[in-house]
Amino acid sequence: MKAQAFTTDVVSDITPALLAIGRDGFPQALIGALRRVADVGHCMVFSFAGPRSAACLLDAGNIPTGRDLGIAYSEHFHQADPNRDAVFEGQARLAPIVLPTFARRMYSDSYRKIFFDDSDIVDKFASAIWTGDTCFYVNFYRITAQGRFTRDQIARLTAVAPAVSAAVARHFQHDPAPDSDPMDRLKNVIETAAPFALLTGREKQVCLRILSGLSSEAIAAELGIGLHSTLTYRKRAYDKLGIASQNELFAIALRLVASSRPLN
Known part of the structure; x- marks a missing residue:
């Protein structure tokens, strides 16, 4: 803990x-x-x-x-x-x-x-x-x-x-456009990149909100689900991605963003 x-x-x-x-x-x-x-x-x-x-x-x-x-x-x-x-x-x-x-x-x-x-x-x-x-x-x-x-x-x-x-x-990298929203790029990675394709829609929603800095309680409130369900979705997502922490989730997502071209 x-x-x-x-x-x-x-x-x-x-x-x-x-x-x-x-x-x-x-x-x-x-x-x-x-x-x-x-x-x-x-x-x-x-x-x-x-x-x-x-x-x-x-x-x-x-x-x-x-x-x-x-x-x-x-x-x-x-x-x-x-x-x-x-x-x-x-x-x-x-x-x-x-x-x-x-x-x-x-x-x-x-x-x-x-x-x-x-x-x-x-x-x-x-x-x-x-x-x-x-x-x-x-x-x-x-x-x-x-x-x-x-x-x-x-x-x-x-x-x-x-x-x-x-x-x-x-x-x-790639001189990203000044009006290009970093969270939009992260969302695009979670929706389309190979490692995250293993996740269900709800697991992706939880991961995106973790990347935006929300606590488990805030994620539960925003998605309208219970805290226990939020923690379950997080655990399932981490297991599928082969990780054990939020920091590792950031590393995977940002590494994928770093290797992709900015969105238009």
Whole structure:
């Protein structure tokens, strides 16, 4: 029961960022969600289109030199990143990758000076996801005033990493139309994508409302059914999808959205 409450909590925390996919406010919605999840100070997203190519796509938070760090990493230091091998080794995986726990000794002297000492970064957590030939590499930082991530915060970041990585990938792919509603795209995925075809109509309705951030009680009220029935539909849907949590549901749906073209 405690684990279920934990998962519900962190999924609820990131829902505003998921609903901001494809919109101008996505960077601020993302950093706001990450601060609720684990008091993340700064977030940067890089893309890799090949071993020699890197670009900084997002820089939001409390590090004043973030833009300069993004340029330095993209132009040169991505080749010296100790996470690089794990990122590229994970290219064949469909699931998001959670990178090794941060340790200063992993980095060269010049890397540590620029990216940690001069920028006041004291800790980081990172994940990545491949969509086709492009990798989206998501980095979460804390500065000295915040201290290092606690064990609980790392657990929370690990829990949301699949959904956050998939959301980032979707946001930066295909230049979605500004008036394209993210929930419409999620609804389309649930109605048409292969994994969700296994579900009944009611199970799909419950899943869509879970993705919109509603509690089981709110779903029951909106659909006009009992709470017990809502929980039963959720369990049946999860069993058919081979998952056990809301976070895994987000990961499946957003990964499918990330691999699809925006709706017209």
